[in-house]
Amino acid sequence: MIKSLSTEDTLENSGLSAEEQQLFCNARPKAYEPYPIKAVEDFANWARANSLWILAFGTGCGAIELRPLMTARFDANRFGVAGRPTPRQSSVFVIGGYASVKTLKRIIRSYEQMQGPKFVICLGICPVNGGMYFDSYNTINQFDLYLPVDLYITGCMPRPEVLVAGIMELQKKIKQGRCDGANRYVENFDWYKANQKKVIKNWDMPDYNW
Amino acid sequence: MNELTNRLKVDFDASEITERKPGLTTLKVAKDKAETLIRELRDREGFTHLNFMTCIDYIEDGIFTLVYMLHNYEQKQTLGIHVDIGRDGEEMVSIHHLWAQAWTYQRELREAYGIRFPGSPRLDEDFVLEGWDQIPPMRREFDTQKFSEERFGHREGRQSEVPRDHMKVTLYPNRGGDEQ
Helix, strand or coil, rough: CCCCCCCCCCCCCCCCCCHHCCCCEEECCCCCCCCCCCCHHHHHHHHHHHHHHCCCCCCCCCHHHHHHCCCCCCHHHHHHEEECCHHHHHCCCEEEECCHHHHHHHHHHHHCCCCCCEEEEEECHHHHHHHHHHHCCCCCCCCCCCCCCEEEEECCCCCCHHHHHHHHHHHHHCCCCCHHHHHHHHHHHHHHHHHHHHHHHCCCCCCCCC | CCCHHHHHHHHHHCCCEEEEEEEEEEEECCCCHHHHHHHHHHHCCCCCCCEEEEEEEEEECCCCEEEEEEEEEECCCEEEEEEEECCCCCCCCCCCCCCCHHHHHHHHHHHHHCCCCCCCCCCCCCCHHHHHHCCCCCCCCCCCCHHHHHCCCCCCCCCCCHHHHHHHHHHHCCCCCCCC
16 A cells, blocks of 8 residues: 555545545645756657547537547547547546536546646536536536636537647647646645535545545 | 227326327326326237336426326327326335336436335436435426526626527517517
C-alpha cells in the first residue's frame, strides 16, 4: 500500500468502506511542473498539440458530432486526433452536451484516471449555463464548477466544422502553454471536490486515486 | 374492437371507453380489477405486447392515473388501460409476472412518483437518480426550477425568455395581446 509521507496532506476517502480504503492510495494529485528549459517545454507542447487522443466516452447528445469528425469527410486524423477506448491512453475529454448528475459521477471518475497532460473541451451550451436544461432536476448547470475546462465550443448542437475549429484553437492554446486546466484542478482540488460532493450524494468512490 | 370493449364494460365495469384514433382505444377500470383485466387481455384476447406503462399526475384531483398500453399484433389494435390510484403512498399490483420488462417501468415509477409495487424485483434500487434525497421529482408539487437553482446554481448573465411572451414581442409586434 502506498502512503503519502505527511498525514495531514492525504485524502480522507471517506466514501469508501474500511476494507476498500486499503485498496486505494490516498495521496493528493500533484501539479505538472514544466521543463526548466523553455525550448524543451515548447517542443513538448508542440508534440502534445499534435497528438490529441480523445476519450471515447459520449456523455450527452453532442457525442454524435464526434462520429462524423473521425470519418472521411472531416477526417480529424489530419490534426493528430484519434479516439481511444480507455482514459489511461487519452488526453482530451470532450464533454458532449448536457451532463446529468449520474453521468457527472462517471465523468469525474474517467477524468481523474486520465494521465496528464489532459484537456477538457465542452461542447454545446449545456455545460456553460444549463442550456435548455436550466431548470432540470438532474442536469448540472455549470460544468466548470466540477472540472476545469480548457475550451468551450458553444451552440446547440455545434457542427463538426466548429469542433474542428475548436480543436485547432486548443492546439494553439497548448502550443502557447495556456492549457493549465489539470493544474487548476490540482491547485483548487478541495474546492472542486466540495462542489462535486454537493451534487453527487452517493459518493462511494475514492477522492482522487484509482 | 367494439365487441371487445362492450364485453369489458359488462365483465370489468370498464368506463370512459374512447377511440382516440383508428387502432387506439383507451378505457378506465377500477384498481382492484386492473390486474385481472390485463391478464385476460394478454392470455385470451391476443394483447401480447406491453408497449409501455406510465403515470399521469392529476394533482388537482388528488390522483395518479397509471396507463398500461397493450398491443395486439394480429388485429393491429392498441388498448390503453387507465387506472386511478391515490396520490399519497398508495400501492399498485405489480404486473412483472405478466411481462418481465414491466419491473423496469415499475422501478422508474417508484423513483419518479413514489408509487410502490409490492413484489416487483429491484424496486428500491436507484434507477436514474443516484442518491436522490428529495421528494420524487416527477410529482407536480416538486418545484424543479427552485431545486435546480439551489442545487446546481445559475451562471450570472443568463437570460431566460418565456417563449410565448418573447414571440409576441419579436414575431408579432403589431398584434394585440388578446388572441392566443
